[in-house]
Structure formats: C-alpha cells, structure tokens
Amino acid sequence: MTKGTIVKALSGFYYVKTDDGQTYQCRGRGLFRKQKISPLVGDRVEIDIMDDGDGYVTKIEKRKNELIRPPVSNIEQAIIVTSCLEPDFNALLLDRFLVLVESKGIEPLIVISKMDLASEQVKNEMAKYQSIYENMGYSVVLTSSKDEELFRQLIPYIEGKSSVIAGQSGVGKSSLLNALDPNLNIDTNHISESLGRGKHTTRHVELIPLFNGLVADTPGFSSLDFREIDSEKLPAYFPDMVAVQDDCKFRGCMHHKEPKCAVKAAVEKGQIPSFRYEHYLQFLEEIQIRKPRY
Ligand SMILES: Nc1nc2c(ncn2[C@@H]2O[C@H](COP(=O)(O)OP(=O)(O)OP(=O)(O)O)[C@@H](O)[C@H]2O)c(=O)[nH]1
Numbered sequence: 001m002t003k004g005t006i007v008k009a010l011s012g013f014y015y016v017k018t019d020d021g022q023t024y025q026c027r028g029r030g031l032f033r034k035q036k037i038s039p040l041v042g043d044r045v046e047i048d049i050m051d052d053g054d055g056y057v058t059k060i061e062k063r064k065n066e067l068i069r070p071p072v073s074n075i076e077q078a079i080i081v082t083s084c085l086e087p088d089f090n091a092l093l094l095d096r097f098l099v100l101v102e103s104k105g106i107e108p109l110i111v112i113s114k115m116d117l118a119s120e121q122v123k124n125e126m127a128k129y130q131s132i133y134e135n136m137g138y139s140v141v142l143t144s145s146k147d148e149e150l151f152r153q154l155i156p157y158i159e160g161k162s163s164v165i166a167g168q169s170g171v172g173k174s175s176l177l178n179a180l181d182p183n184l185n186i187d188t189n190h191i192s193e194s195l196g197r198g199k200h201t202t203r204h205v206e207l208i209p210l211f212n213g214l215v216a217d218t219p220g221f222s223s224l225d226f227r228e229i230d231s232e233k234l235p236a237y238f239p240d241m242v243a244v245q246d247d248c249k250f251r252g253c254m255h256h257k258e259p260k261c262a263v264k265a266a267v268e269k270g271q272i273p274s275f276r277y278e279h280y281l282q283f284l285e286e287i288q289i290r291k292p293r294y
C-alpha cells in the first residue's frame with residue numbers, strides 16, 4: 001500500500017503521484033460506487049501497485065475541500081492575482097475573490113502583478129494596499145513575470161502546498177507560472193476564464209508540480225457569484241471586521257443597521273478602510289436580493 005495524490009484524471013485512468021515522487025497510472029475499483037464518491041484530482045489516495053507497474057486506487061481519504069470549477073479537491077492555497085495596471089488594480093474584484101476563497105476554507109495569497117509597469121505613484125498606491133491587506137493578516141506579494149528577483153519571491157509560498165491560481169483574465173497568471181518554470185510552456189491566454197461559463201468546462205484539470213508544490217493548471221473560482229454563501233456567514237469572511245466584532249452590542253451583528261456596531265465605529269475612525277466596508281455592504285445586498293433556489 002502506497003499513499004499519493006491524484007494529479008490528473010484522463011479516460012478512466014488516475015495518475016497518482018506518490019509521496020516518493022513517482023507517478024503511477026491507476027484504475028479505480030468498484031468500491032467508489034459503493035462509497036458514492038468518484039475520485040477527483042487532488043484526492044489523497046492509497047494505491048496498490050501491480051507487477052506490470054500500473055496501480056489500483058483502493059482508498060480515497062476524506063477531502064478537506066472541493067471546488068467545482070475546476071473540479072479539484074484538497075486545495076490549500078488560492079493565489080489571487082491582480083495586476084497594478086493593464087487591467088487597473090481592482091479592489092472590488094480582489095475582495096470578491098477573497099470572500100469566495102475564505103468561504104471554501106482556503107488560505108489566500110494576494111499577488112499584485114505587472115509591477116514593472118508601475119510609476120512611483122502606482123508603486124506608492126500598491127504599497128498602501130499591501131499594508132492594508134497585510135494588517136488584516138493576509139500575505140501580499142508585489143511581483144512581475146518580467147523581473148526574476150520579483151517573481152522568485154513566490155517560490156516559498158508555492159513550496160509544499162496545493163494551490164489554485166485565480167484572477168481576472170489578462171492579469172498575468174500564465175505568465176507568472178511560465179516565468180517560474182519555463183518548461184511549463186502554458187500558452188498565455190490559454191488559462192482563460194472569461195468570468196463565467198468558461199471555455200474550460202470540458203477541460204480536465206491537472207495539478208502540475210512546481211517547486212515541491214502542486215498548482216492547478218486551470219484557474220480557480222471562475223464563477224464569481226456568491227450563490228453558495230449565506231448572508232449570515234458573510235461577516236466571517238472579512239478578517240478586518242472579525243477583529244472588532246466582539247465589541248458589537250449584538251451577537252450575530254450584521255454590521256449594517258444594528259446600533260452600537262463596532263465595525264461601523266471602526267470604519268468611522270478609519271481603522272477599517274471604508275472601501276472594504278462598502279464592498280461588504282454591496283456583497284451583502286447581492287446575497288440578499290438573490291432569488292431563492294429550489
Ligand atoms: N508588463 C508586463 N506584462 C505582463 C506581465 N505578465 C503578463 N503580462 C502580459 O499580460 C498579458 C496577459 O498575460 P497572461 O499571462 O496571458 O494573463 P492571464 O492572467 O493568464 O490571462 P488569461 O489566460 O486570459 O486568464 C500578456 O500580453 C502578457 O505578456 C508582467 O509582469 N508585466
């Protein structure tokens with residue numbers, strides 16, 4: 001019995017990378033139908049290796065989480081890429097990704113790309129955002145796929161983890177992966193999500209080895225709506241609000257119309273940036289007006 005991770009699924013085969021670095025082509029056995037789960041890329045599995053070198057997946061370990069698009073499990077980190085320019089830095093979109101990532105229990109890493117294009121003014125602005133997000137506990141890396149010293153700063157964050165890369169089209173996701181490993185040869189504009197029903201719905205996801213970690217070759221969180229999020233849970237996905245919420249008068253305060261709300265007080269004092277609170281209210285409204293699903 002050997003343990004490993006499914007890194008690719010294709011035509012009924014599962015490709016399992018074992019903990020000693022070998023990859024085995026495996027089949028599943030009937031047992032998954034009984035368990036009512038089918039193996040997913042990202043699954044931690046046990047395999048039996050046959051004499052001919054192929055294997056059988058004999059057990060799937062309990063998943064830590066599961067994404068639908070791309071279909072992948074046990075993702076530990078989402079690398080949220082947002083460019084400083086081309087397209088312009090977009091805090092609303094960044095906060096939207098952060099909420100989606102938080103709601104899946106995945107650790108976000110914020111990456112601000114294309115810093116080679118930044119003027120002094122843009123650099124100052126990005127440094128301001130960096131300290132805002134770092135103050136709420138996130139890691140923020142300012143980088144560029146055209147500057148080796150800058151893109152190599154991503155390596156320690158990739159090592160030893162399973163990651164998905166997320167972000168709007170054109171922010172430089174594939175360029176960063178290619179810069180980190182030129183052998184990958186991901187054609188730019190290939191990892192494409194076009195904010196919604198993607199060109200990639202039929203494409204198989206693959207976890208590619210990168211600096212002792214694994215990165216999904218298809219961007220995560222391509223659907224940016226909050227369909228799976230309950231409004232009551234939304235405040236928990238804003239760590240800057242969580243940090244002060246114990247001082248709200250009401251337990252379960254939604255920081256909206258309630259009196260004696262510590263979040264609103266923190267916004268007034270400038271302790272929580274007003275743009276964060278505005279995004280919170282916008283997301284809250286978006287969740288509340290959505291039609292009930294049956
Ligand atoms: N100046 C500059 N341009 C970059 C950088 N990274 C990427 N670009 C350019 O930005 C464009 C988009 O880059 P991609 O890597 O394809 O972006 P992506 O996020 O993978 O885009 P999609 O595949 O559409 O999701 C390309 O023309 C790149 O050459 C960078 O660090 N600096």
Ligand SMILES: [Zn+2]
Binds near residue numbers: 258262
């Ligand atoms: Zn409150």
